[in-house]
Amino acid sequence: MPAVITNDWDAQGYACNARFVSDLGIAVVDLLAPQPGETILDLGCGDGALTANMAALGVQVTAIDSSESMVAAAAKLGLNVQLADMHQFDLGSSFDAVFTNAVLHWTRDIDAVVACVAKHLSPGGRFVGEFGGFGNVAAIVTAVRASLALEGAPPTKFSWYYPTPEEFSTVLENAGFQVVSARLIPRPTPLPAGMAGWLTTFARPFAGHLAAEAQKRVLARAEELLAASLCDRSGAWTADYVRLRFHAVLS
Numbered sequence: 001m002p003a004v005i006t007n008d009w010d011a012q013g014y015a016c017n018a019r020f021v022s023d024l025g026i027a028v029v030d031l032l033a034p035q036p037g038e039t040i041l042d043l044g045c046g047d048g049a050l051t052a053n054m055a056a057l058g059v060q061v062t063a064i065d066s067s068e069s070m071v072a073a074a075a076k077l078g079l080n081v082q083l084a085d086m087h088q089f090d091l092g093s094s095f096d097a098v099f100t101n102a103v104l105h106w107t108r109d110i111d112a113v114v115a116c117v118a119k120h121l122s123p124g125g126r127f128v129g130e131f132g133g134f135g136n137v138a139a140i141v142t143a144v145r146a147s148l149a150l151e152g153a154p155p156t157k158f159s160w161y162y163p164t165p166e167e168f169s170t171v172l173e174n175a176g177f178q179v180v181s182a183r184l185i186p187r188p189t190p191l192p193a194g195m196a197g198w199l200t201t202f203a204r205p206f207a208g209h210l211a212a213e214a215q216k217r218v219l220a221r222a223e224e225l226l227a228a229s230l231c232d233r234s235g236a237w238t239a240d241y242v243r244l245r246f247h248a249v250l251s
Contacts (some may be wrong), residue, residue, distance in 0.1 A: 026053065028101050031247055032128040034059045038096040041120055043086055043113075043129070044103030048074030054099070055079065064089060087112045094122045100129035105136070105160045110168075114175040121250045127177060133184045133244030134164045139229055140222070140239065144199075144206045147221040151214060159205040165244060177248040185245055191237040195223045195230065198239060 029050060034040055036058030042051045045063035047070050055061045064084040065071050074081040082091070087109055098117045107113050117127055141158070148155065163171075165182040172179050191198050199219045207215045231237050 026050070028099070028128065028130045028245065029053060031245065032097060032099050032126065034097065034099075039093075041091070041095045041098045043098055043100040043117065044106075045074050045079070045081060046070050046102075048077045048079045048081065050099075050101055051079050051081070052077050062091065062093075062095070064091075086116065089116055091120060093120070095120055095125060096122060097126040097128065100131070102131055104129065105132035105162055107161050110161055110163075110171050111174070114171055114177075118175045118177065118250055123250060125250045127172070127248045127250070128246070130185075130243050130245040132160060132162045133242045134162050134167075135184070136160075136162045136242040137240055138242075139226060140195075140198075141206075143222040143225040144203060144218070146225060147218045148206065150221060151210075151218050153210060153214065153218065156206050156209070162242075163244065165246075168244060168246065172246070172248045176251050178251050180247040180249060182244065182246040182248075185243045187241045187243055189239045189241040191239055195226055195237045195239075198237070199223065 032040075032054075034054050034057050037060070039060045039062070040054060042054070042061055042063040045051045045065050046067075048063060051061050051063045051074060061080065063074055063079055063081040064086070065074065065081065066083065066085050068083060071081050071083045084091075086103065086107070098121060104110065104113065114127075121127065141160075145155065165184060169179045169182045172182075196219070199222060203219060203222075207218050210218060230240065
């Protein structure tokens with residue numbers, strides 16, 4: 001049964017239940033193609049796994065994250081990391097590139113985030129990243145919503161930002177970016193910690209407002225509803241991920 005979800009990211013729990021997020025982000029680092037000596041901002045660095053990967057390439061990386069637990073974990077790796085909100089940060093410097101992985105779908109205001117990014121880029125600077133795109137975890141969202149209804153809990157507003165490439169491209173262009181590429185990538189993703197681990201880590205937008213016992217019932221029922229479509233006969237779980245990968249340049 002899924003554990004009770006918390007109100008803040010826990011670096012240790014995230015590493016146990018969601019290490020695949022940074023592992024699969026290596027392809028986005030490849031798209032960024034960081035060069036030795038470049039200055040790069042990692043927007044929403046988490047525990048710093050990908051930040052450390054870039055630093056090892058000879059890049060001067062600065063990282064920010066809004067979770068104290070994640071910032072502490074990244075700092076233990078010897079990284080230059082600061083606690084900051086991606087919607088309103090001011091580091092007082094500009095960078096050759098801004099990198100982000102699995103972060104932008106948590107935004108409350110994508111226009112504010114992209115405006116902050118643009119403010120921190122040198123002319124011609126790159127903004128490269130990946131996050132949940134249109135249709136991401138649609139089956140999981142549907143199951144959690146159905147479970148909430150069966151619990152008699154009031155419906156919650158869908159709070160993740162999962163745009164189409166066209167929608168996100170418009171946001172980038174309005175902020176002064178030229179879009180080099182923006183595309184959806186269907187990516188069925190194995191869950192080493194199972195659906196229980198995924199729900200415990202990521203279902204906060206739906207069940208975080210409920211009492212502990214109600215949370216457990218809702219998440220356990222959602223897991224049961226999903227078993228027929230996302231769990232194979234060996235008991236292995238796969239999430240129905242769809243990612244939006246993009247590359248833009250500040251005009």
